[in-house]
Amino acid sequence: MSEPISLKEAGQPTTSCRDCGLFDLCFAQDVAESRRDDLDRIIRRQRPLGRDVHLFHAGQKLKSICVVRSGTVKTYQISRDGDEIVTGFHLPGELIGLDAIGNEAHPEFAVALEDSRYCEIPYRELQKILDDSPDLNHLLLKLLSIDMAETRELMLVINRLDARARVATFLLNLSRRLTRRGKDGDRFRLAMDRRDIANYLGLTIETVSRTLSWMQKQGMLAVRGKLVSIVESDALLDVAGREHEDLVAGTG
Amino acid sequence: MSEPISLKEAGQPTTSCRDCGLFDLCFAQDVAESRRDDLDRIIRRQRPLGRDVHLFHAGQKLKSICVVRSGTVKTYQISRDGDEIVTGFHLPGELIGLDAIGNEAHPEFAVALEDSRYCEIPYRELQKILDDSPDLNHLLLKLLSIDMAETRELMLVINRLDARARVATFLLNLSRRLTRRGKDGDRFRLAMDRRDIANYLGLTIETVSRTLSWMQKQGMLAVRGKLVSIVESDALLDVAGREHEDLVAGTG
DNA sequence: CGTACGCTTGAAGCTCATCAAAATCTGTGG
């Protein structure tokens, strides 16, 4: 998850989506050529985001849809009784903030787990483009709909899994998403601490830790702090419950 | 949940959304006057749906968005290993099928738990209207976004609750939704069996049964088979964990 | 009236949370 950015990301902010190293992962790829230029004009690119800095707060008015460009962003809610509830970890190329469109306000917090960068699409200006671009409108609907279907499925299934399967699913999902971005999916560094993982999976820190130790003892995983190596992905898949292979593939 | 329909539903299919007894619960209320007529023309109203009859199957191409008009519809998925996973129970006025927009195919099954009726909005024709109605487009986005935010919240919270709190939340949510539709929220008949409830809540039949018995023994609930009376809603709220009051209010 | 299905109830076992303490990592200042 610690993104040693491989493509153009190390340099200056790019000037257009087409030049973006994450282009084929970014949603802009699906936008019709003509509208892409409009989008191009309003997107604010490559904004830096220090560790522990918030992208937005729950309740805050929706100002922009965001795309992670590097690093990792955690989204979470605060329950009525003050507990944090981690709802997701977002890797480069993934959109954040779509769930704010409904009430024009964010239902969640978003915070950088490490130094990161992101692109910002001002919602007000996006609206203007949307108003005479059925294509783009439809794309957004589509993205949101897919997101919903996937969120639902992931949560439903994770809910029913035991601790081992949850952790395995989590690791494999992360691995797959990293692989898709051209990173090493078999050996990576977790950007989040055990507390966040446990919270996200609905488990305790101790159970996550024990489960990771168990996986190591079984020889399917090597763990040293935040460094993780997947040794036997087949064994991990078994633990996750092979039937959920598609879930492991996950969102992005 | 067995809907002894109170309004115009007993008669012939209505001819326009404005005359629909569920009008203020139906999404059409938010549509601008001008477009409402367009919608009016394409909606297929009051289609009957016998018990155990499917509205659509998972994987099936998206043909229509549906609105429940009477009865109860269950949505569910089938996991890779063949298990059913109940994802929701839908009361009159609630939309089904939005999560199919993304892939133009339904991710879930939908089946009537009792004799029901529904309105159908053919997606292809809806598209045409959408193409030159930013308003309607935005409304759909909004509905979907809200749905996503709520789905996420509900699942996240339910995941962390113990059996008693889950059952209490489920009952109160149902009660609130019935009340909103002008039905008796304190005394109703469950359209779904214990198996469906247990599945939906991620519990076993036995645990649901025991929990209901416990609630009865505590004097907060009266249960006789599928007939349920909420005796002490305050006590139920306590069991649900008061901090989740908003969740109980639920989707619609 | 009887059979079948759904629901309830009981007892045993297992998984995970909780409480508690040791070990390891991280960053800071000498």
Place this chain on the structure above:
DNA sequence: CCACAGATTTTGATGAGCTTCAAGCGTACG
């Protein structure tokens, strides 16, 4: 570079809550 303090992570022991397995009950429907 090392030493130390605070935080994070691991490990251990115990117990609560839910599932599982196994009967019994009740209600619905032929």
